Amino acid sequence: MANSPITSPLKESDKEQTANVLQSTLVDLIDLSLIAKQAHWNVVGQNFRSVHLQLDDLVSAARGYTDDVAERANAIGVSPNGKAKTVVTSSGMPEYPDNWQTTQATIEAIVESLARIIRRLRARIDETDKSDLVTQDLLLDIAAELEKQHWMWQAQQA
Template structure:
């Protein structure tokens, strides 16, 4: 099916612009949830439990906003695509290392990953300033949560 069964409140150009932003954000959030879970399973060392639990909080936040972003895409007549092959092909999230990682290397990687996602998210917030303020509001909410998570991860090394 190529034609959307959902009518959009947006004009075609605004729907396309906003849809691309939502799709890119969806892919980043799916990848973030997978990376954080990978880190959760493989973190070792002093303060293991704290990092282990904090990673689950990050997974929960990423998954919540993944669903919110996908549902927003649907609401404007865009079919979201969170399939594994789509995430692999289009994610801009830095790769997380294999195997066990110390708490320190885990924190450093998560801080870097969150920082890069936040930078891209802030650009997307700007992109939706003219195309769809409702989506922009959602992206601002996502950014606020990820920036809070970013701060909490950075605070471990301060």
């Protein structure tokens, strides 16, 4: 790791492991916010308004957690990287389709995106079990909210 003006409360190996978890979570959350905003702009069809507004809720949650994750990285002496190039090359999120999407196609894509990020978050929760419980706690909060969102999106498929 590069020299940091911020000292870390973690031993170096724990800091490195936690930094990797935080960085990958950061880019996934940035991408999720962009996917949800793209969907928000391009959703059409039945129940447009409710889906359009629910997408804004998802964008707000993802953006808020993005900031929390970046600030946690800084708190342990790691510089977060949320540049577009970094997101493009390292996000684990599925690609969202171009052009207008029906509400049903939008819901399906958002359910898939949320399922993917939740799986990735749960693996990271396990990874931070020994390296940094404070980061693990943050990831648990994020997972809880995104699992709630996932349920609400899935409920529209019934």
